[in-house]
Amino acid sequence: MSTSPATAVVVTYNSEDHITECLAALARADVLVRMVDNASTDRTVALVTERFPKVDVVVNPVNLGFAAAVNQGLSGIDTDVVLLVNPDCVLPPATVRELVRTLRTRPEVGVAGPRLRDPAGRVAVSAHPFESLGSVLASRFGGALLPVALRRAFSGADRRRAYDACTGTGTGESVAVDWLSGACLAIRTRLLTEIGGLDEGYFMYYEDEELCLQAWRRGSAVVYVPTVEAVHVGGASSDPEVTWPHLYRSMLRFFARHRRGTFHLVRLAVVLRALIGVVLAGMRRVGRSRERAGWRGRAWLEVCRIAVASTPGPAGQEHRKDLRRPQCT
Template structure:
């Protein structure tokens, strides 16, 4: 049974902003307070969908943010499905998708909304993202390809940064440099779903977020479909939001299977010719990961076991994935 709580007596004054932020939580107690406090200061109406948290996230929000509309799901429905739940009740023309570990300053919220209202050709816009130490995080990307998959998934300690940068291609290098160095709006392929603004009408015309993605890649899918619908995607580096990361879980045995399942789903839909190679690459990467985890087991058994379990699940996904997802 889904439980919804709303108290419009405490609805914040929007001061002309008139936008709705959708925040999906899952065991986000340690991060969600700064997120919702910032949205309140910005005069943004927040709608929270909690995906069956067990850490008291819902109780904390109810106690400290009585003006926030909240849905409490009895099971974890995934990010996309939770966003669509909240979207059905949105009555503003702009939706802000904000992760519970993301702090959106008031000037940034206003800039995102203003951009959509003054640029009718833009359907999705996102700010520059910063980490907790104030470093610029890469939040704009070209659409995934087999080359970028190989460069990123075989990255880290397996391939030097200089080689990965060479392999990623000119378009990806140009986009990443724009995230770090450019201070003017830049049209990009897709933006991180940690913080972005979307026209409500566009999101509804697209059928909401694609619920076939439990988590990961739903933001890339959204932007790809927005482009195909004739709407531009814009990166706005003149304003920023702080993305702390890790609000839900850091367990690779839970996260990585969702990541790679979504990756393969994206390739099966949009990269048909390279899908078999993508499956093979994911399988190879998982086998390498299992091997490295076993080698490291004597020195750091807990982390190594978790990683070995995660890679084993990813290998199973690569082996059993259908030709079309």
């Protein structure tokens, strides 16, 4: 067993603008680092090999997706804790120590994550209840149109509790939540092995929610730790024309597996949202944002195609209507 407190797995894709700060923070935390690069076309790999010779680097000739790349990085890890860290996330040593301490002193906890802030210091809501038809409608049709306070007022108790924990209006103590953002997570290596790593059926997005769901199903709590923080830029290497289709494909897959009763309603909602997006993009093409409208229109057309072609899968596929997690004591 390594003497390092943890092994961090970092998946990169055109991450040269952020990877240096990310890895420098992990070096200060004295953790082992494995970086898996998903066919970057910038200087990500060159920067890391030049400046961080101790980092174990795996370079993929093609983009395998986030989940598959993480699973590559998990091979042969001999620390009892794994950190999943996005390349645009800066994790201070004190945060690493507290997350590791939480897992080692609380045997009921399998996954732990810190409070996330953006570079301007604003809190990112990174703790969530499991997705439902209502949450999809609120986020995809309400979204920025509804003030956060109003969305909170109409949310269920689980969503309000998670929101309060993230924004600091809760008790300030660690709180069990359904799932945490995969931008920064600490996980028991044994639990990850038992689950089989991340679900590679998700190219990107929703693999963190699936991971936390599988942790709960195996009796391991998912805990948000608001006393320590990390800085997360968010979407640093994302091309919306590529990522939006992946987001909605993963959403539909999650509902097909775990919420089959509302799958067709969610699919209909996605089709309607995509059609609205196509219409709005077409209207914007007459203005000065023609290029932006062009990629938005193409992205929404692909989302619509994905939703129309999506099915809940064959009978007998793993699913469960009741996603309520057990209470954590």
